[in-house]
Amino acid sequence: MPIDVFSDIARVDARDKVRGHTRYAADVRLPGMLYAMLVPARIAKGVLRILDVTPARQTAGVVGVLTPDDVASLTTTISFRGQPVAMVIAESIEAAVDGAEAVTATYDTVPFIPLMDSPGATRVPASGLDVGDAEAALLDAATVVEGRFETPTQHHNPMELFGTVAEWTEGRLIIHEGCQNTEAVKAALAQAFDLPPDRVAVKSGSVGGGFGQKSPPKLQTALVAYAARMTGRPVKLVTPRGQIFHIAPYRPRSVHHIRLGADAAGRMTAISYDVVQENIPGGAFRSSGYHEDIARLYAIGNFRATAGDIHIDRQTPRHTRGTHPFPAGFALESAIDDLAYALGKDPVQIRLDHAATTDIIAGQPLAPHFLSECLTEGARRFDWSRRSAEPGSMRLPDGTMVGLGVACGIFGASGAAAETTLRVRADGITTVIASGHEMGQGIQTAIANTILQGLDINPDRLDIQMGDTTLGPQMMTVGERGTASIIPVVAKAVRALRAKFAELAGSAPPAGNLHTQLARLKRPSIEVSVSELAPGQDASALDGFRHGARSGAGPEYPGFTSMSYIAQFVEIHIEPGTRRIRMPRAVSIADIGRVVSPRTARGQMYGGMVWGFSTALREETEIDPRFAGYLNDDLADYVMAVHADIGNVEVGLIDKPDPMINAVGVKGMGELVMLGTAPAIANAIYHATGKRIRKLPIRIEDVL
Incomplete structure (x- = not known):
């Protein structure tokens, strides 16, 4: 059975962070270190014909320049603007920048397609879904709503830039880099340099935000490693944000067409859903994933x-x-809001009336979940009952238009094979060697709380080690997989260590905490190593985990499907003269199974609401179709939410375990927390104005 409610503890990394002691990849300084800077292509598509690096080599402080003649990954075939064509290595960052700016290139260009609606752009079909008979049900529907919805190109923009430090020691490559998947980086480097995997180490102790951007291996990592091998000295590259905009992955623009039907009783009977997105040939981000x-x-x-x-x-x-x-x-959530108005139904109630118990894709039950509780608790805290149903009917005395909106979000609850080592010493130190990456989401605090919940140890001398391939295999920390995979195996280690100590101490254990007990038993330490699988996995998943292969599972498991859920409520004010849109109040309630770290979970929800507001009303990457380049490629012009934009945000967690997904009952929340916010805001704007806006971001001119 899932374990009891967890207590609320402070973040274990908070003190180091506020004191500036947390070290990121760019903080690494090694003796004799050199500095690097990339040279980006200035065309969108074509072939590099001439690369003149002589001026760069003659620049004071420049040690060398990597070109396509030196490194195969620096190809002369240009596929996108900003693609690196060279890298300059120098004694200082200033000299590296000067050298990179001195490089000149000549290209043969070919026609290119910068945007989805550019001339020559064509649609390539992807796989879809067909359950039941949606077209027949829509023909029979008493009410049908329809709409075209669009979301823009957006970039992640974590605070930490792409930073890589590479050093070679006795034929062994060591990389310091902020990433979400150190094992994939290790495997890519081993292949690139024809090295045994045990001759490559990747260290990523702390990551300054990832959000998916730091999951795939980066081109720059291998280039920095080549530079370090060529020069015989450590090399550091911190890529400027403007270059990151052009080389890092991003959220693609997408267009969605929905038809939603209901019968005469107001029951939703059918959805016809079509989506198209921008992508490159063979791109890894599947358009077939939107409906899942x-x-x-x-x-x-x-x-x-x-x-x-x-x-x-x-x-x-x-x-x-x-x-x-x-x-x-x-x-979907905008269309459901449209349907609620068309039917004269309350937008909360229409969602409650359609609580799902079956996964229509896999044809099996959904694990116990609490979306209805999220809706009812959110409506209570938000005082949804004060809403008057008619659009445009709520105003403040000064004429400010008031709108209330609601929307829900859902994300698959995944897990993965994992293992951990837990060691308690008589000298007062406890060490846990875990798998995964701390990206600021608080996974170390969740690990600490799991250990402190089950063991009487010194809380201030707990050493949590992760994100370093020399410690053991490191799990890819993406898609809400981190906590849901690491915590069950840590909880298992706690149980195993308790059992091992009970056997050691016998029927009359000495007094004191575990450290004191070990000292009195004259035992320097006690240690356990355990592994755990996600539901339906066998030993092959653990073997894959240990060798850097994918070891994830879910949200479809044998006999059930598990998902995480959220309900978002927002109040929007629109000023009568300027039409400025404000959000004075929001309530966010989530079902993530058992809450392991209440403090960091609430922090995730606050951050999700802020990012949701930002994506709804601020963020859009602007593309110049003449060059297929990004115009607002910095934090000054890429408009994001700021503190003054966010009103009072109240968050809550249902904190009921999913008894089927793992022994702790915990599901993920990292992706979930921003979902539903954008449609809730759009729905509130409709309630305030009577105007349905079907594209993001929503600007002042859209509500004039």
């Missing part, structure tokens, strides 16, 4: 989904926090 979560959100028996990619000539899009359910949910 939203089809499980409500009990609607007929669901037809079609999908496609429009190939463009920019860098590859990939997963961004909220991934597919963010844009798909904006479309």
Whole structure:
């Protein structure tokens, strides 16, 4: 059975962070270190014909320049603007920048497609879903709503830039880099340099935000490693944000067309859903993934989904926090709001009336979940009953338009094979060697709380080690997999260590905490190593985990499907003269199974609400179609939410375990927390104005 409610402890990394003691990759300083800077291509598509690096080599402080003649990954075939064509290595960062700016290049250009709607852009079909008979049900429906919804190109923009430090020691390559998947980086480097895996180490102790951007291996990592091998000295590259915009993955623009039908009793009977997104040929971000979560959100028996990619000539899009359910949910939850008004139903009640118990994709039960409780608790805290139903009917005395909106979010609850080592010493130190990456989400605090819940140890001398391939295999920390995979195996280690100590101490254990007891038993330490599998996995998953292969599972498991859920409530004020949109109040309630670290979970929810507001009303990457480049490629022009934008945000967690997914009953929440916010805001704007806005971000001119 899942374990009891967890207490609320302070973040274990808080003190180091506020004192500036937390070390990131760019903080690494090694004797004799050199500095590097990339040289980006200035065209969108074509061939590099002439690369003149002589001026760079003659620049004071420059040690060397890597070109396509030196490194195969620096190809002369240009596929997107900003693609690196060279890298300058120098004694200082200033000299590296000067040298990079001195490089000149000549290209043969070819026509390119910068945007989804550019001339020559064509749709390439992708796989979809067809459950029941949506078209027949829509023909029979008493009420049908329809809409075209659009979400823009957006970039992640974590605070930490792409930073890589490479050093070679006796034929062994050591990389310091902020990333979400050190094992994939290790495997890519071992292949690139034809090294045994045990001759490559990747260290990523702390990551300054990832959100999916730091999951795939980066081109720069191998380049910095080549530079370090060539020069015989450590090399550091911190890529400027403007270059990151052009080489890092991003959220692709997508367009969604929805038809939603209900019968005469107001029961939703069918959805016809089509989506198209921008992508590159062979891109890893599947357009067929948009329907996979939203089809499980409500009990609607007929669901037809079609999908496609429009190939463009920019860098590859990939997963961004909220991934597919963010844009798909904006479309679906806006359409459901439209339907609620068309039927004269309360937007909360229509969602409650369609609580899902079955996964229509896998044809099996959904694990016990509490979306209805999220809705009812959110409505209570938000005082939803004060809402008057008619759009435009709520105003403040000064004429400010008031709108209340609600929307839900859903994300698959995944898990993975994992293992951990737990060691308690008589000298007062406890060490846990775990698998995963601390990206600021608080996973170390969750680990600490799991250990402190089960063991009487010194809380201030707990050493949590992770993100370093020399410690053991490191799990890819993406898609809400981290806590849901690490915590069950840590809890198992706690149980195993308690059992081992009970056997050691016998029927009359000495007094004191575990450290004191060990000292009195004259035992220097006690240690256990354990492993754990996700439901339905066998030993091959653990073997894959130990050798850097994918070892994840879910949300479809044998006999059940598990999802995480959230309900978002927002109040929007629109000023009568300027039409400025404000959000004075929001309530967010989530079902993530058992809450292991209440403090960091609430922090995730606050951050999700802020990012949701930002994606709804602020963020859009602007593309110049003449060059297929990004215009607002910095934090000054890429408009994001700031502190003054956010009003009072109240968050809550249902904190009921999922008894089927793992022994702790914990599900993930990292992707979930921003879902539903954008459609809730759009729905509130409709309630305030009577104007349905079907694209993001929503600007002042949209509500004039």
